[in-house]
Amino acid sequence: MRRFEATQLVVKQVGNSPIVSNLGPTTDELWHSGHRDRNFYTYGSMGLCSSIALGMALSTSERVIALDGDGSLLMNLGSIATIGREQPKNLIVVVWDNEQWGQTGHQPSHTAMGTDLSQVAQSCSINHSMTVDNLEDLTSALTTAMTEDGPWFIVAKIEEAEYMPVAPIEPELTVYRMRESFSS
């Protein structure tokens, strides 16, 4: 499956829940799926997507979705252990796994060489851990994750496609809009 169509599917399924997107194409494609004030776009701090989502999940009762990437998560594997330790019922981590560092020249990542991120999550006490490789299974996993207690860890195998235009992200506005949406 392609990341953009999978991203559009996620946006459609999660209603007004906050979404945190990993830097680069994941953020671009979330923006191109239609801006929402509850999109937390990142364009730096590689590795922290799921950590930001964890901080949100611990501070709101709403469901929180992370759209992370295999390369980024490999930079901060400890975040999986912290999610396992905290057990936030309202956190859904989706990992777009293209088995490569796409933006730096398509070098194979560790997931192309045997690292299984859903097993890592399982080993960190995240019992709802799975890998999907098509839109139908992703839909099914998300539907369950949106109604049943987590934390959820969904590795979605994707094929790289041509990159979309860089999204016009303003980090200050991203945080401001998100916080404002929780102020009432």
Added chain:
Amino acid sequence: MNWAETIVESLKKSNTSLIAYVPDISIDQVTSLIEADSYFHLVSASREEEAIGIAVGSYAVGRNSAVFMQSSGFGNSINAIASLCIPARVPIPIFINLRGGVGEFNIAQVAMGRTTRPILDLLGLVHFTLEDENRLDTLLDGALKLCHANRQPVAICLTQMLHGGKLA
């Protein structure tokens, strides 16, 4: 109130209730109070940059947050601060146990400890260093107020002179 209790009160006065940290023997004097107080949610991170990310997420959904770490961990978290907190203007008080000062026993702690404040200066971040308990409540309340008014992190460096932390 001693210095640790004063920090806890200051956090409460600024409605700061999510605390992310990486354990340290000296700041344990504060974080153990936080852990025992139901006002707070104390999150143990595996690495300091992760603590920064958790704190940013909490702030983004409306709950003020703070981070505790050692100066060596500040080294681990520089990019998280520089590429997330600063451009997104996230006001997180960062409490740093400053190693490498008087009484330091570990050569490995000296370089990072002594370059922590110059790096904060290069990043353009406001920082305060606590050496004693004199007017500590005024200083802490003011530092946290400034942090939120400026919507940037403020670093509060805790020294051995303040906490009498364990020396070898």
